[in-house]
Amino acid sequence: MIAHRIPLLACALAASVVLSFSGCHSMTGNSSSGEAVNLMDAASKARDYERILSLADSLGKAGKLSKGESNYWQGYAHYQLGQRELAEYFWQEAIRVTENSEDPVDLTYYAKSASYLTSQLCRYAEYASALHTALPIINRLERIQCDTTSDYTNLLIFAGCAKTYFDKEDPTATDMLERAYQMHRDNIRRKESRTSYRDAVAGINNVAYIWINVEGYDKALFWTSRLGNLLQEYRQRFPADKSYTDKQWARYKLYHAAALEGVGSHKEAENEYQDYQQTDFAQTLEGLTNASEYLSIAHRWDEAVASYRSIMEYLQKENMIYSLDNIQRYLLKKYRAHKMLHQKDSINQTARQICEVLDSAIVNNRQLDASELHSIHVRDMEIVEAEARSARQRQIYTGVLVFVLIVAFSIYMVFRRRAEKKLRKAHEALKEAYDQLEETTTIKERMESELRIARDIQMSMVPCLFPTYPGLDMCASMAPAREVGGDLYGYLLSDQSLYFAVGDVSGKGVPASLFMAQATRLFQTLAKQGMSPAEICTRINDALSGADNEGNMFVTMFLGLLDLQTGHLSFCNAGHNPPILGGGEHGGDFIDMFPNAPIGVLPGLEFKGEEIESIKGRMLFVYTDGLNEAENPAHEQFGDDQLLNILRNHSFESTRQVIESISADVERHRNGAEPNDDLTMMCLTIKE
DSSP states (O other): OGGGTOOTTTHHHHTSSOOOOOOSSSOOOSSSOHHHHHHHHHHHHTTOHHHHHHHHHHHHHTTSSOHHHHHHHHHHHHHHTTOHHHHHHHHHHHHHHHTTOOOHHHHHHHHHHHHHHHHHHHHTTOHHHHHHHHHHHHHHHHHTTOOOSHHHHHHHHHHHHHHHHHOTTOHHHHHHHHHHHHHHHHHHHHOOOHHHHHHHHHHHHHHHHHHHHTTOHHHHHHHHHHHHHHHHHHHHHOTTOHHHHHHHHHHHHHHHHHHHHHTTOHHHHHHHHHHHHTSSGGGSHHHHHHHHHHHHHTTOHHHHHHHHHHHHHHHHHTTOOOOHHHIIIIIHHHHHHHHHTTOHHHHHHHHHHHHHHHHHHHHHHHHHHHHHHHHHHHHHHHHHHHHHHHHHHHHHHHHHHHHHHHHHHHHSHHHHHHHHHHHHHHHHHHHHHHHHHHHHHHHHHHHHHHHHHHHHHHHHHSOSSOOOOTTEEEEEEEEOSSSSOSEEEEEEEETTEEEEEEEEESSOHHHHHHHHHHHHHHHHHHHTTTOOHHHHHHHHHHHHSSTTOTTOOOEEEEEEEEETTTOOEEEEEESOOOOEEEOTTTTEEEOOOOOBOOBTTSTTOOOOOEEESOOTTSOEEEEOHHHHTOBOTTOOBOOHHHHHHHHHHOOOSSHHHHHHHHHHHHHHHHTTOOOSSOEEEEEEEEOO
16 A cells, blocks of 8 residues: 555645744734734744744743744744654644634634644644644634634645545545635635745645545546646746746656556656656655655666665765664665565665664654653743742732731721731631541542442453353453553454454543443444444444544544354454454564544544454454553553564463463563553454
8 A cells, every 4th residue: 555655755744834924814913012023033034943942932931922922933943943742842832822812813823833733743644633633723713714814724734634544535525625725726816926826836735645645546636737737827927936846846747647657547657757857856865765755656666776775875975864764764665675676685785774773763763852852841840930930929919918917907906806807717717728628538538439449340341251162262351550441342252253342542541431431332232233343333433423522532443253163354443553463474463454543533434344364273462552552660662573572482372371471571561660551452363
């Protein structure tokens, strides 16, 4: 699937949000001073991102920039400096402090921050999070009639692309993308400027990219044709802008070539690719990378290898430090190209190179993450300290006022008597406070008792006895991270058919446990009706998503139906960790599955099921991410590789021994650290 091999021109997402200053209609507000706005604009035009950070922080603290504007600019500067965690933190903070405001300036930076944040989430393929961010903000902007800005149009495109990723037949996604295109066209008709055309080109780039990504090549052709028409118009109106035109025209040609290749028009695709080669952009590092991606799609592995060789020479010449992104983007793809050509020496050489640079790349990535998290922590501490200073000042002012009143009251007896009366009232209030404290302690103890009862009830909802059937060996376990958790598992044996499910609800604690109870009940009810796993997931999604899901909770789930006579397995994976199926060439591998969305995210979604002819004689191991993401005191995760190694290289006499052995390995890995998530495992085998 192309989804596994393209970030084809993923750089389009990096340019998808164009910095603009248009607001809701003709937004004007008094939240920020004109001098402060001019300083920010000047620093932005100079691309002095360190100065933007300094100005946004100091002007925000001085009250010359609104809180929303200050946080937006700090997020924007961190984004341009490649600091992802910090950028997301400040944009989320900007959205939080403006989400209930009606001030025009606040609404401008509310939409702008949401647009940038959603763009970054899409860039890193976090489409579910992108939808959760974009959809409520789109609805609010429409409700208050702030739906004519470029930021609103960007949000439509990102939400439409995210929906398309999960379901390319979703009519609401098609409607969002078409509306966004017409809005870009209307904007161009109102004002034929470079900005209006570039906004449209960036947006259509994203749409064409997502259709290629989900292999909707016929629709990709439709959107690349629109992109080509836009660029033709831009060339005619702004012929002097050759650098921008060359780069965007090159992208268009490569997109068009990929779409033509996808529909089987190989000769036309080759012609488009040759046109791409004639551009200046094709000779850059980015151009070479994009070309190698297209060549891989077209299975032209010899040319792909040559392209990656040029990329490696360029990286060495520039003395670039290998990051995890570079390893994934270049070295792994180079390895795959050699593998497709069966070039053993080159395969081994590339594998050694990956091993040599991987460790330093991981260390650099951790240091970068740690630095960003430290900055976020420092920022939070500054906010806490500022609030503490404000509270202390209020206390000082209150104390001074009380002192003045006491001195005045001491002069007049009547005021002194009133002061004594107030003192008695204060004493009574203190006594009442002590009584309330004692009552609060009793309530806390009762709540802890009730939580223990809730844990017992929850554990009674998952089976501790497993089905007995000739040749079947099955075992499962669940360990909540708190008193109650959000993981689930269950099964239903009907004649020679075995339904089974493992799930993980978003969040932890009581809300997750209640959501888990609903999902468990629905699974049992629908399985008794003999539905397929995909139908059960669809029905559960209909019941748990939509307006009734006020907490925006969701559950990932792997649901299977096993024929105990033939070993045939039908299954549906709803955004869950891929299970491991033993045996095969490597002694066990993760199952390659269709990426359905989690249950509860998209109302009306039709889930897609899959099947395996027979799993007889092979162990099936299903788990939640509390296993592979279990952390030790140094925050090192247990990891997929360690899990695979255990299942591949150890022999087990029973499924119970598998569960108990892995549980012990996870406990050793934690080394005393508290569990960071619920942990559920299920293992089953059926003899041949």
